[in-house]
Amino acid sequence: MRSIAGLVSIVAAATVCLYLLSTHLPPGPKNAAPGGEDGVAQEYRLKFPSDLEELRELAEMLKFYKREHHGYVLLLFCSAYLYKQSFAIPGSSFLNMLAGAIFGPWEGLVLACLLTTSGSTFCFLLSSMFGKQYVAQLFPEKVALLQRKVEENRSSLFFFLLFLRFFPMTPNWFLNITCPVLNIPMPIFFFSVFIGLIPYNFICVRTGSMLSQISSLDDLFSRRTLAQLLAIALVALVPGALIKHYSKTHLKVDGMNSNGTSQAEFKQERRRR
Template identity: 70%
Template sequence: MRSASGLLVVVASATVYLYLLTTFLPPGPRHGGRDEGEASARSGEELRLKFPSDLHELRELAELLKFYKTEHTGYVFVLFCSAYLYKQSFAIPGSSFLNMLAGALFGPWHGLLIACFLTTVGSTFCYLLSWTYGRRHIVRLFPEKVAKLQSMAEENRSSLFFFLLFLRFFPMTPNWFLNITSPILNIPMSVFFFSVLIGLIPYNFICVHTGSILSEISSLDDIFSWRTLLQLLLIACAALLPGALIRRYSKSHLNLDGLEPNGQDISDRKTR
């Protein structure tokens, strides 16, 4: 009971902090005349800060934050980092939209560095929260999945780092589930930290660069330009290369028998 109440206190405190950060916005910058300032103020009122759930909301949020970023760069950076860490720490889906937002706000390369850092730190916070408060509850809620993943982790203990990289590169189990179960699997924090940092680079790379390209597209014709197509091709090649190397390594060094995409067991699939 103490662990559940402690987790609730942490979640509530982080939620209040993020709410206050998004509620007390700094005054918007004034670039033009009165009409433009009033239009910007109305835009800020209509576009309340919230986590985007689709591309339309993502584009609107990016435009609003770019508006504030012209004079409040520090505020936008702190807000983005806080929102990202909130999602990662409490295993809330939707990191792809925040990665694309990083590309739109900070550019492809700075956005990638920020996304990789926040992904790793947020996942480590999730690891610590699970280790401190949630191990017993996770085993109770997902007994079969935890047992299967624990068995495979033990079988690949000699190549644990590459086993974790494989799980990060390919959707064999959701990232949020791997974050909360890693303490139960007796994965050292240092191994966990670097497996997240390296293993999610391709995913972050695709999302961030997609966000930076989307911010440059003003019409459908721009999507089929040679420049955009070349960028997408380079992104795909860069993201697929490390995954191909890990897959080749896994075939000869890792024991992955029985593991299906999304963490399904072969035996489970046959019984359905």
Template identity: 70%
Template sequence: NVLAGALFGTWTGLVLCSALTSVGATFCYLLSRAFGKQFVVRYFPDKVALLQRKVEENRSCLFFFLLFLRLFPMTPNWFLNLSAPILNIPVAQFFFSVLIGLTPYNFICVQTGAILSQITSLDAIFSWDTLLKLLAMAVAALIPGTLIKKYSRKHLKLDEDKHAQLLNGKRSL
């Protein structure tokens, strides 16, 4: 993503990275649906069970729940990609949740690449302009997570049980 920003600029790099991230995650979803169900369930039974319960609790607002998981990553993206077909998440909802949910991350990486490509000397790294741009991106990175966290408290069933992260006495997700 950083390389795309350096080579193609912010907006072209963002479109390219967002599209490729979504397509790649969807291919992972399709491969998992075709070949990986037994593997995922065998090696991650507790995590799949917990995520299945949360998906079912939030089935009425599944798309927003998936966005929450992407924007506020409590669960690793690779695990979501592998487990989504097992959890009966429709491929279209999966694709668009990746496309929208990973856009802030992609933007930050692409913008960083675009900024770094303009640096011509070591002194330019520490210029006020560069530092302010990087600081603005760091602050902007906090906004989606904050908004999703605020929305999720009102609309998603995430903290129903104090011990939601404990399953069969083991720490998971």
């Protein structure tokens, strides 16, 4: 009971801090305002984007404030990203795209990699302190399967975790909360997240950067845009192909499918349907 109360207290405190940070926007630049007149911006309620249209609107508004309040926008973005990652809330792809739209492809990529790793580590620590017993109770079959695969790949544990990040047979948030139960050492967890999610972060950040620059179909089919799409495809395919080649000879991942359950469980679910 004490564990639940401690976790609820941390979530509540973080929620209040993020709310206060998002509702006390500094004055925008006086020479222009997005959608407003005479330098007064239209009232805009900050929220996590759930589709591309909301992403575009939020990116435009934050870029507007970033002109004179770069530090504030950076603090707000980092706080929102860490909030989602630390408490295992899905939706990091939109925040990665938002990073590319606001900060550009390279600063956005660095931010996304650092925040993904830091947030996942916070989630790991929270699970270790407050939720190990509950994770095992809520997901006994999935935890047992992962535990078995971790033991089978103990000699190549780092590359096994990299494989799971490149090919998400189980969601990233679930890996973050389960690794403490599996007794994964913190350094191995940290670097497997940092390296394993670079291609994913690159794709999302680059996509967000491109979306913020495209205003017509002509822009979409320009040589520069097509070259960027080719680069994104290569980053997505090459590391994955290398890890997959390595896994065939060094890792034991048979019996797992794309949602982290065993093939036997998957067949049972299909029969029930």
